Amino acid sequence: MAYQELVKEVLENIGGKENINGVTHCITRLRFKLKDESKANTDKIKQIKGVVTVVQSGGQYQVVIGNHVPEVYQELVKIAGIQSNSPNEETSEKKGILNTFIDVISGIFTPVISVLMASGMIKGLNALLVAFGVIESGSGTNVILQATGDSLFYFFPLFLGYTAAKKFGAKPFIGMAIGGALVYPAVAAATANLEPLYSLFPGTIFESPVYLTFAGIPVILMTYSSSVIPIILAVFCAAKLERVLNSIIPKEVRGFFIPFFTLLITVPLTYIVIGPLATWAGLLLGNVMLGVYNFSPIIAGIIIGGFWQVFIMFGLHWGFIPIALNNIATIGYDTIMIAGSATPLATAGVVLGIFLKTRNKKLKEISFPAFLSAVFGITEPALYGVTLPRKKTFFATLASVAVAGGIMGIFGSKSYVAGATGVFAIPNFINPEAGIDKGFIGYVIAVSIAFIMGLVLSLTFAYDPKVDEEPENNEPKQDPKPALNESLGKTVYHELASPIQGEVVPLDQIEDEAFSAGLLGKGVALVPQKGQVVAPEDGVVTTLFPTKHAIGLTTDSGVEVLIHIGMDTVNLKGQFFEAHVQQGDHVKKGQLLVTFELEKIKDAGYPLITPVVISNTAEYLDVMATKKQTIMESEPLLTVIS
Known part of the structure; x- marks a missing residue:
């Protein structure tokens, strides 16, 4: 679909490109910083075909477009001659030195991290094949595998x-x-x-x-x-x-x-x-x-290992990455990040224990995939969805990794390759000159103990299955409702669960006109009591804005759901938000999508009221909201009637 006419009309009625100080976009709207808002013909802009409404808030002139706003924004950038990556007032806010450093390092390394991991895995596989005599050093297979794995590093x-x-x-x-x-x-x-x-x-x-x-x-x-x-x-x-x-x-x-x-x-x-x-x-x-490491490898291993998952939570692990890569490039090995390398397998052990011990069906559904992900090096689903909410299991993970870090210090383990994590990281510790040495054996012992210790702690006192027992339903019986997708004649009811735990508020209580008037679809608002968003139904993540404050899903039954965390939180530019899925991912009901820091967002002055709307409302007969005043995750929130 072409948006040239829409953009031209918006530019014409906003006072021309000369009246624009800066422009960004969020998941549904263009956000202008205008030199003089009085030059904008708001009434006329509202009448433009393709414009939902106009909202003036927080010093921004917001033209609400809908889910296709990224395409409109690109057309605007092209027609108005605005540089999409040029700094503007919104991106020039001052941050602390640490936050700035972490932001820069993560911004530089994040785009290449997946290829970095893949390259590290190939180098490790090559070293493993040589160490066990499967291929000869210097053979054609060895050289080509080395070129494949080493090209990125070189x-x-x-x-x-x-x-x-x-x-x-x-x-x-x-x-x-x-x-x-x-x-x-x-x-x-x-x-x-x-x-x-x-x-x-x-x-x-x-x-x-x-x-x-x-x-x-x-x-x-x-x-x-x-x-x-x-x-x-x-x-x-x-x-x-x-x-x-x-x-x-x-x-x-x-x-x-x-x-x-x-x-x-x-x-x-x-x-x-x-x-x-x-x-x-x-x-x-x-x-x-x-x-510092040589002064006491054991203490260094315990401290770095014990706090590694904390570093990950706050993004501080990015500060270690350039040091580790620099060490491998200059001295041939690294001893800084190795202690944290036991984190995935320790997490896997803890989560496996929870899976075996819990009687909660939902937790079993979440914990087993999280266990598998942790084994292969991805710990976020387990961290945010399983261990961290239960606190003791989180500390059990930290303790297991701390012990593993100390063991690596005792054996003098070193990493010779960067990139791979989880079980794929094991070949990284093979000495390219000496092969299977004391350091490698120490690493294998350390991660094995981390896994076993995590499992034992979880099965014993770190996890109490009573905390996740499904409560008896003592609430007054409500009017019977049709089951999900149950047909009554030609009527089909699609029941969607709540993506957030919190207080239920009617949409018309939101100050933002685009939501309160139902212009972006019917639905309900939630005031979160817990800083996480889960999938309301099986479906595909169709939209995930880079600032992570809003996410759109299309369920397997075709319902388009928009979840917008807070008001004007796009201005936080991703600060206090963390996404656990990517655009295009297929997710399961109850799967963790986004986490956010409630108190920090409040302290920054942003309302946390969160609209949950059905974007394609026009395709359905009606959308009905729950009558509950407070709701838990995965309890029925909206019923879409088709």
Whole structure:
């Protein structure tokens, strides 16, 4: 469907693109920051075909479009000539230093993490096959598998050049070009058989031979393949330089002069200054962490292992990733993140114990898939859906991983490959030179004990099945309702469960007109008492906004459900929200979709009232809401009549 006319009419009546300070979009609406809202012809915009309504709230001029707003936004960006990734007032809010650091690191590594895991698994498989004599080292199979698994790591600066450029707002292919220049083989080859011209910083830990110069300036050559920190800093500088060049170069020639000058300045600067300084900083940081570990490997293993899942919950684990990757690139192994590597199997043991012990049918349905996911390295379903809500089981997981971390410290276990998790991580600990050594045996013992300890703790005192016993239904009997999809003549009733535990509120009590007037569909609102959203029915996640504040599902019976957590929470830009599914996933009823931090969202000043509406209401005879004042997850909330 083309949206050119819709966009043109909106632009015309909003005061033109000159009246726009910035624009973003959420799951249903375009959110404008206008220079002068009085220039917008609100009444006329409301009459435009394709516009549901207009809402003016929180300093934003919101044009409600519906579920196809991403396509309208892209058309708007194209027609108005607005850069979709340019910073605006909404994205320039100040964050704490730690939050900023975590946001940057996660933004750079998240897009490549799945390929990183796959590459690590292939390298581990290759090492395993060689260690057990299945294939010979140096054989064709060995070489091709090694190339498959190692290509990402060797050319890591190219991948990170792309993702870092996206994060810092630079042109992605410029980032890749900088990364490519750092691993360009001819630079190292040109100095292979040369004697150094002289040395810099003689007699210090930074003493470095100089083999070549750039315009008379000495160049300290470093090994940048598999490196992390140099390319991130280089692209950060390139992004800043791009903005300066953009302000001084005429727009007619920006297309080729900005990349020309950015590369011409950034690449030599990286070789001369940024690369050596970043490499030294990385080595220093790695040696400090290694020194702490060497001081007491057992204590370090216990502390890092015991708190690893806490780090994951708060996103702090991202801070360890560049250090670990840097260690593998510079010294050939890592001892920082290994303690946390027992987390998936410890979690699997705890969840298996819950599965075997519980009498709650719903919990059994949730816990077994969560157990399987944890075995293969994905712990979020188990963490948020099973262990964390029961507290003691969460602490049992932490204790099991802490013990495993201490055991790894005793054996001096090391990880030689990054990426894979769960059972797939086991080959990462095979020493590429010594094969099956003491460290590898220690790792296998540690993760085995983590699994067994988690299982035993869960089966004994960490989990009490009474907390999940299904309560007897002592409520007054209500009028009998037709069962799900039960036909009465030509009438079919689709009963949808509540995705949130909380207080039930009529839609018309929401201040947002788009919801209160039923313009986005009939439904009900909930005031959450618990910070999580579960699937109201089996179906497909058709929409998951990047800020995670809203999610749309289409059930297997064709009902389109929109769950919008809070009002104007899109402005939080994902802070305090965590998604546990991806767009396109098929989910089961009761499966965890999104978690959010209730108190922090309240403290930030955003109402938590959450509309749950049927987007395709027009396709049905009616939508009826429950008469309950409070409701638990998975209790009947809406009945859709077709």
